[in-house]
Amino acid sequence: MGYICEYCGEQRSIVYCRSDSACLCLSCDRNIHSANALSQRHSRTLVCERCNSQPAIFRCVEERVSLCQNCDWMAHASSSTCLTHKRQALSCYTGCPSAVELSTIWSFLLGDPSIRDLTCEQGMGSMSITDCQPGDSQHPQVKEKSQDMSSALDEANDLHNLVKSAPFMGSSMPSLDNELHNVELLVGSTNLTWSKVRNSGTKGYDDPFSDDFNMDEVDLSIENYEELFGVSIDNRDRLFKNEDIDDFFGTKDMSTAESSFQGVNAVEGSAVGKVNTVKSACSNAASAESMMSCKTEPPTLCFAMQQSSFSFSNLTGESNAGDNQDCGASSMLSMGEPSWRPPCPESSMPSTSRSDAVLRYKEKKKKRQFDKRVRYVSRKTRAEVRKRVKGRFVKDGDAYDYDPLHQTRSY
DNA sequence: GTAGGGATAAGGCCCACAAATCTTA
DNA sequence: AATAAGATTTGTGGGCCTTATCCCT
Numbered sequence: 001m002g003y004i005c006e007y008c009g010e011q012r013s014i015v016y017c018r019s020d021s022a023c024l025c026l027s028c029d030r031n032i033h034s035a036n037a038l039s040q041r042h043s044r045t046l047v048c049e050r051c052n053s054q055p056a057i058f059r060c061v062e063e064r065v066s067l068c069q070n071c072d073w074m075a076h077a078s079s080s081t082c083l084t085h086k087r088q089a090l091s092c093y094t095g096c097p098s099a100v101e102l103s104t105i106w107s108f109l110l111g112d113p114s115i116r117d118l119t120c121e122q123g124m125g126s127m128s129i130t131d132c133q134p135g136d137s138q139h140p141q142v143k144e145k146s147q148d149m150s151s152a153l154d155e156a157n158d159l160h161n162l163v164k165s166a167p168f169m170g171s172s173m174p175s176l177d178n179e180l181h182n183v184e185l186l187v188g189s190t191n192l193t194w195s196k197v198r199n200s201g202t203k204g205y206d207d208p209f210s211d212d213f214n215m216d217e218v219d220l221s222i223e224n225y226e227e228l229f230g231v232s233i234d235n236r237d238r239l240f241k242n243e244d245i246d247d248f249f250g251t252k253d254m255s256t257a258e259s260s261f262q263g264v265n266a267v268e269g270s271a272v273g274k275v276n277t278v279k280s281a282c283s284n285a286a287s288a289e290s291m292m293s294c295k296t297e298p299p300t301l302c303f304a305m306q307q308s309s310f311s312f313s314n315l316t317g318e319s320n321a322g323d324n325q326d327c328g329a330s331s332m333l334s335m336g337e338p339s340w341r342p343p344c345p346e347s348s349m350p351s352t353s354r355s356d357a358v359l360r361y362k363e364k365k366k367k368r369q370f371d372k373r374v375r376y377v378s379r380k381t382r383a384e385v386r387k388r389v390k391g392r393f394v395k396d397g398d399a400y401d402y403d404p405l406h407q408t409r410s411y
Numbered sequence: 412g413t414a415g416g417g418a419t420a421a422g423g424c425c426c427a428c429a430a431a432t433c434t435t436a
Numbered sequence: 437a438a439t440a441a442g443a444t445t446t447g448t449g450g451g452c453c454t455t456a457t458c459c460c461t
Contacts, residue, residue: 376447382429383448391451392426419458425451432445 016047016055018092021373023047026102034096043092046106050075059106061086 005011011025017033019042024032033042046056048068056066060075062085067075076085091105374380387394 374448376430379429379446379448381448383427383450386427386449388426388450390426391449392424393428393449395427415461417458417460419456421456422454424453426449428448430446432443434441434443436439436441 013047013052015044017042017044018055019043023052030096033094040095043094045090045092056090058087059090061088066090 005013005025005028006022011027013023014026015029016023017029020032024044029044033040033044046059046066048054048056048071049065050067050071054068054070057069058072059066060072063075072087076087093102093105097105383393387396
């Protein structure tokens with residue numbers, strides 16, 4: 001991948017469109033995404049300045065570069081000096097923002113001449129920072145997006161119910177709370193987090209997901225964390241140390257744990273200086289799910305991961321499970337909207353509720369399609385009509401005498 | 412409470428070949 | 437530097453196999 005816009009092939013690529021999986025210059029971005037209402041919904045962010053092929057998630061203030069998850073990890077986890085670099089979570093946008101609006105969400109681009117040249121005269125300067133401005137949720141684009149996400153969020157809600165029902169939740173909850181004191185979350189120019197929003201008691205807030213999530217009832221403030229879970233500070237000081245992960249996975253093989261937890265970068269990336277202990281979190285929905293379905297008390301950790309994702313990350317998401325940059329759990333975790341419901345007064349749900357939640361969760365898990373993106377339709381078309389024997393392609397010239405009624409296992 | 416075995420689910424592999432990409436002249 | 441030719445790699449879907457998990461006895 002190069003630095004060049006994949007559309008015009010001339011200008012330097014600036015933004016990454018998740019829906020199109022393309023790096024575009026600002027001019028092409030504007031042209032393409034002002035074409036129609038659907039394209040306007042495409043969520044875009046800056047392109048990683050290291051690999052130039054993935055959507056940037058953070059901006060390193062010290063180095064003045066925008067980095068994707070992988071590059072951020074590689075750049076900052078390797079040395080202790082880099083570890084302290086202040087990183088700023090990058091917002092996504094949709095619509096066709098003007099130069100001023102872009103510079104509003106990405107203030108560091110003010111000096112970029114390519115931004116200054118950007119104008120949007122089609123009357124569609126309807127930028128929406130969908131992930132970090134819940135107050136803007138009345139924006140039609142946000143509402144539309146909320147519908148697209150409802151399924152995934154609903155699933156996340158089920159997950160939450162499962163987690164919530166875990167009887168051990170109250171006692172062994174490893175917390176991020178302490179670490180949160182060290183967190184400096186910079187969300188572009190909109191220094192806003194859900195916890196703050198919740199905590200501020202924004203009554204008039206028209207939450208797009210309220211139907212499913214009863215957000216009005218949710219108080220997700222970090223400050224109320226203890227109150228939420230009835231966990232003492234002492235207990236919560238147990239941040240994820242290696243032993244915790246080992247205990248969790250019943251293994252000392254950190255590679256296993258790490259592979260299952262890839263992606264915490266999204267969390268730690270914004271949590272300055274707390275990277276030492278935890279390398280990663282659920283990298284994708286599947287990981288999260290596997291953890292959830294695990295019988296060895298995974299919800300404890302998962303819950304913490306979710307909490308951290310929601311609280312720290314403002315990644316938006318066009319959910320793209322197949323996209324390794326899209327922090328995976330993204331489809332359910334990093335939508336920007338927390339899925340919590342207020343904790344039950346009792347420490348655990350009734351068993352029926354839990355089993356119901358399990359059932360719903362499994363059903364949705366079955367239905368869910370992991371965004372397998374077909375890159376070449378022509379190949380797909382050909383593969384679909386190609387002759388097969390026991391699922392395998394056969395040579396065009398070969399006799400096609402396969403009789404499915406008399407198939408025998410040849411393995 | 413534990414072990415064993417059947418049922419079920421999930422993930423990965425395999426195949427051929429056109430298209431895409433890379434290398435060399 | 438541009439072009440052509442050849443070589444190599446990639447991607448596609450359905451069925452089967454292996455492994456893991458679930459559930460019952």
